[in-house]
Amino acid sequence: MATPYSIRISSQKGGVGKTTFAVNFSVALRELGYKVILIDSDFVNPAVSTYLGLDPHDIWLVDSIHGRKSVNESVVHTANGIDVVPGKLSVNVPRLSNRDLDAWLEKLKRTDYDFIVTDTQPGIAYADVLKFYNEALIIVTPDNPSCINAIRMVNRYDKAHLKNSVVVNMARHRPYELSKDDIEDAVSTRVLGVIPEDELVPLSIYEQRAAVELKRNGRFSSAVRRIANHYAVTVGGRGRGIGIQAGDGRGGKINALMRILHLR
């Protein structure tokens, strides 16, 4: 059987929308028919369970890694249909041994998920585990500090031979913002999509629901779904194939139209 496709959602700069994207992207992939697991490996400020309003829980990612638990024992099944391994809110940041981490990630790689989406804290906390990912997405906002930081992150991924792409978030199309082309030139990696700033996001966090589910056709939701579609088309075949169908069924014209609208 095919192994899961593992995507690291990352940024060098904090607060650019990693968790927001990771949650909504996972749900969007799920809606395309894939089996998705979302891992909250932000050891500083885990937020996935708050964003999704998950019930209190007794096995967290760190416990699972330390206690060498199985992936199955550690997941929370959510109403959205995705599985989540939540991160533990604690004052002290845990230190994990590379051996425990490796062992756990090996187990994860042997599950039957189509996609493993990993939310992370800013930066690269455990450079050694980069080898477990098929790809890293770098979330940026269209401003200098965020993009300059992204350049450094691209370099680190390139050194680790990890495929990487950029997603622009919170675009407001202001004159002082960097454009998609500016960013693509600066970071010299592909920009997969541009997600607009949307009031729906803070509202969805407040409501503790995924934005893509709260308002399916909002500007934010469409932009995230377009990126999920991209994965359905490019790597979806690795999984059970339902995704390709669902993606194509809904895609086609609408996708093309959205692409045109997006370019304005």
Place this chain on the structure above:
Amino acid sequence: MGKVPFGVIVASHKGGVGKTTISVNIAVALKLLGYNVLLLDTDFTDPNIGVHLGLEDTDAGLLALAAGKITASRAISVHAPTGLHVLSCELEGSVAIPKLVYAVRLFNILLRSRYDFIVVDTPPGSFPISIFNKFTRLGKMMALIITTPDTTASTAAIKTAMMFDNANVAHELVINMDRKRRYSISPKEIREAYGKKAIAMLPFDESIPMSIGERIPAVLLKSRSGFSRGIIALAKIVAERAKAIADKDSKTGD
């Protein structure tokens, strides 16, 4: 005993809440109030202050100073429009976090410097507060915990507060990017969670991203905006706090 600089640490566990923006603007505001100010960027992997102020990347900065390779005057850059002093990490080798002994040496140098204020920008998350031990023992330090009015940032802020409590550092809460939305966490709720009222409430302000794009701090670019007025008021509170501590020290005498 000579005068010791007053440290203002700007911190939060949550990323992107405005630490760097607020550090830069408070430092400039204190400078405009006539103080001698050093702005210190302790984001070793991603120094951002230079980008905000339009300073050139340095190849001899904080790391070289901490390693004892260069003098402070060589390591520090000057922001020409204001005369603010800035110490950031060099980009080369910035991936390597400096050793604790380096940090301690750095703070020994800074403690002997002639600044009135050292404003310290930090990366998101916890950091080894022990590097500030000397400042802490002298009581010459306060932390500003930055949050935005939403659940994750506020929860993170409580964590940051616990971290400072454990280290015996006095702290105050600053709410940033307030947009008065129906689903924003109210100041009252935040106060109940944090235990006291926020020291400042800074509005969401369109001119902030613009000022970052222009590389001119908002307090200079739009000195009358709600954000800038909030920052200047905050700088005054910080200055008063520092003065109160200094007065108390001189009374108890050495």
